[in-house]
Amino acid sequence: MLQNYLFVLILSTVALIIPVAAIVLGHFLGPRRPDPIKTATYESGVETIGDTWVQFRAQYYLIGLIFLIFDVEVIFLFPIALAFERLSLLSTLAVVTFVLILLLGLLVEWRKGALEWE
Amino acid sequence: MSWPILFFILVGALSIATAVGVVSSRQPIHSALFLLVNFITLAIMYVSLEAQFLAAVQVIIYAGGIVILILFVIMLMGSEDVPVDRIDSSWASIAALGLGMLMAATLLYSFMADFLFQAEPNTLAGGAPYAIGMTLFTRYILAIEMVAILLLVALIGALLLARGPRTGPKTGAELHAEEEEADAAGTTIPYVDDETTVMAAAE
Numbered sequence: 001m002l003q004n005y006l007f008v009l010i011l012s013t014v015a016l017i018i019p020v021a022a023i024v025l026g027h028f029l030g031p032r033r034p035d036p037i038k039t040a041t042y043e044s045g046v047e048t049i050g051d052t053w054v055q056f057r058a059q060y061y062l063i064g065l066i067f068l069i070f071d072v073e074v075i076f077l078f079p080i081a082l083a084f085e086r087l088s089l090l091s092t093l094a095v096v097t098f099v100l101i102l103l104l105g106l107l108v109e110w111r112k113g114a115l116e117w118e
Numbered sequence: 119m120s121w122p123i124l125f126f127i128l129v130g131a132l133s134i135a136t137a138v139g140v141v142s143s144r145q146p147i148h149s150a151l152f153l154l155v156n157f158i159t160l161a162i163m164y165v166s167l168e169a170q171f172l173a174a175v176q177v178i179i180y181a182g183g184i185v186i187l188i189l190f191v192i193m194l195m196g197s198e199d200v201p202v203d204r205i206d207s208s209w210a211s212i213a214a215l216g217l218g219m220l221m222a223a224t225l226l227y228s229f230m231a232d233f234l235f236q237a238e239p240n241t242l243a244g245g246a247p248y249a250i251g252m253t254l255f256t257r258y259i260l261a262i263e264m265v266a267i268l269l270l271v272a273l274i275g276a277l278l279l280a281r282g283p284r285t286g287p288k289t290g291a292e293l294h295a296e297e298e299e300a301d302a303a304g305t306t307i308p309y310v311d312d313e314t315t316v317m318a319a320a321e
Contacts, residue, residue: 005165056193062280064190068183069273075175076265079251091255094262101266105273114277 062114073102126166133159146192150185157181171247 041048080087080095087095109115136159139152157180164173254262 056190058194058280061187061190061194062276064183064187065276065280066273068179068187069269069276071179071183072269073266075178076254076262078174079171079247080255081251082248083251083255086252087255091259094255094259098262098266101263101270102273105270108274109277112277112281114281 059117066109066114069105070102073099122166126163129159129162129166133163146195147189150188150192153188154181154185157185171250174247 076098077095133156136152136156140149140156143149143152157176161173161176161181164170164176
């Protein structure tokens with residue numbers, strides 16, 4: 001059973017080895033002559049302005065929550081896509097109702113302006 | 119020792135180690151990253167239990183969604199340190215003990231049930247997404263529609279919670295209403311250009 005997923009293991013191992021190799025090689029091969037300018041914290045090539053620990057807007061969280069809910073919806077839709085050809089009419093109607101109920105939620109969000117960036 | 123058991127022990131050890139990392143890290147960000155690895159090891163467990171769909175859900179919803187929300191919360195809190203002595207933790211140890219006992223009882227019960235009743239393996243045709251789709255929309259239609267309602271309630275609840283008292287910049291209409299109020303009272307609104315001056319004034 002698990003043998004079927006050997007390729008995932010191999011891929012994960014390769015994905016892990018490449019960055020680790022880059023860090024380890026850099027550690028051993030790179031010369032270390034630190035001075036204040038080299039060790040300074042920088043952001044996108046320039047020195048940081050102010051505190052890097054800024055408070056983010058609460059709206060990110062709302063967008064995150066909405067994303068999570070539709071994430072769950074899509075997870076439920078995925079098995080239907082696979083079983084689609086074998087489903088009866090009743091089941092298809094159930095799927096349509098499922099999507100319609102959640103579409104209602106999307107419409108409410110839209111009307112209330114939760115999708116707008118203030 | 120056979121390979122699957124060795125694999126199980128390795129993944130289980132990693133899972134426990136990351137779980138300990140979650141609660142013992144000083145930095146909230148490190149806790150969140152440990153939690154991410156913990157969720158991924160759980161997904162590997164699900165795959166080894168032939169529940170591939172659950173594994174995909176674990177990665178997509180928990181590792182991809184919940185951890186992102188937790189990271190958002192950490193970013194929203196900002197850098198202010200919460201003084202440890204101000205947190206009332208007198209009930210925490212009792213709650214932890216109670217939950218731990220509940221967990222132990224559940225584990226014990228499931229082990230006992232396995233030995234006593236020779237439980238049938240209840241894998242759903244390999245836990246494959248196809249089988250789940252067939253079952254969800256034939257046998258469990260009512261349940262799936264209730265899930266839709268639940269998601270709708272969650273969506274509206276999130277909307278209400280997140281947009282409760284407004285703290286962001288005021289809209290033009292609100293500013294206008296304030297001006298009219300001030301005019302009626304015969305006062306003027308002190309001009310503030312951004313939040314920093316407001317904070318400076320407050321100090």
